[in-house]
Amino acid sequence: MGKLRMKRQPGAAFSISVSKRGEPFMPRQELQEGKTVLGKTNQRDTTLLLVDDEKVNLVLTAQIFHNRGFRVLTASNAAEALVLAKSEQPEVVLLDYFMPGKDGFTTLKEIKNTFPDIYVIILTGKGSEEIAVSLMKAGASDYVLKPFVNQDLVERVEKVLKVREVEIRNKELLQERDRLLLEIESWNRMLEKRVEEKSLELQKVQEEIVQTEKMSTLGYISAGMAHEIRNPLNSIGLYAQLLKGGLDDPERFEFLEKIEMEVQRIDGILRKLMDAVKRPRYHLQELSIPKVIDSLLELFQSRAKMHGIRIERDYRATPPQILADLTEVEQIFSNLFANSIEEMSDGGVLTIVLEQKEDMVHIDVIDTGKGIPQEDLQRIFDPFFTTKSSGTGLGLSVVLRIIRTYNGKIAVKSEAGKGTTFSITLPLHSPES
């Protein structure tokens, strides 16, 4: 029979040498690597940590498991065991219950707290049901009484390994389920956001349809009405002019002048109404938007000055010319400038910002006037919506119709008491090109 000798290896397991009587000690196998395997190889990838202060126990148990193909590590106290548990992450620890210093129970708790995936089997010479219960509660996977039958111990370890495999797989599946649930949740959130965005888009399109319907109804009625009204109206004006001739009574003369003025006012409204709904004949020409705005601003200059309004230009680009009808482009801006000036009767600033982004030109008309109350914002483009005693409420309808003709867009932002910004976007290529 050979005699067993042990030699401590720093930081890890023992190496074992088996000497035959009369022969020198020859190192035969390194246990800590678990690569050179004696006997069966069924646990080739499994690392087992044995913790026992009795070195003979340690070596014999190591040999049993080594022979079955385990990678075996050994430690003779709790401190060594914890170091090895951390660096080697064994699957199973066979832990002696009674050890000097830190006992098996405390070591068990420390291992389980720090490395829950390491399964611990407690070996003890003395056992009671009470101890067994407290060990299981502290996280032990099994509890083996010494002395044990080798085969029995191996079977217990293998059983614990199987349980461990199932439990770890289970844990992984649960984690995977949680991950998938989170993924589904984030998909849901994304979908909800998309639905919300699309609903908003739909709402905008619906609003545009409603607006178009309003315009076409208005067009249908006004095209006939305006025509029918303007003829008798012209006659009234003409007769009033005739009556004025040769009239001595200054009071009557004044009345007739008032009739003429009112007739002109009605005629103006009718013209505006027709502008709002009827597309005038195109006279397309190459236009420079900043130049059109500049010449209009010159016309508005004296009105602005009268009300103490400063005009500021912030042209950030010189966009190429666009093919458009001059009268129509002028109508867009003259209506917006007129509205702004009318809302700044006590002074303010009218700013025109011009920018080019790709093939679009953006113009902001910003005023520091009274602003538009929230409840009116939806209605300002409606034909005949006005808050002014002498307004027709057709200015913005004209603006909207023309901008749509050019495939452009108009948006408004306003805060009561602070001012209003109309933002216009016009494509640089004309609808015909």
Ligand SMILES: Nc1ncnc2c1ncn2[C@@H]1O[C@H](COP(=O)(O)OP(=O)(O)OP(=O)(O)O)[C@@H](O)[C@H]1O
């Ligand atoms: N810059 C602005 N600041 C505050 N309110 C505005 C502004 N522009 C338009 N509005 C509001 O929108 C309404 C409709 O404007 P719109 O130009 O269509 O008609 P109007 O100016 O009232 O009359 P018209 O232009 O026919 O003389 C105005 O009466 C006003 O209440």
Ligand SMILES: [Mg+2]
């Ligand atoms: Mg107006």
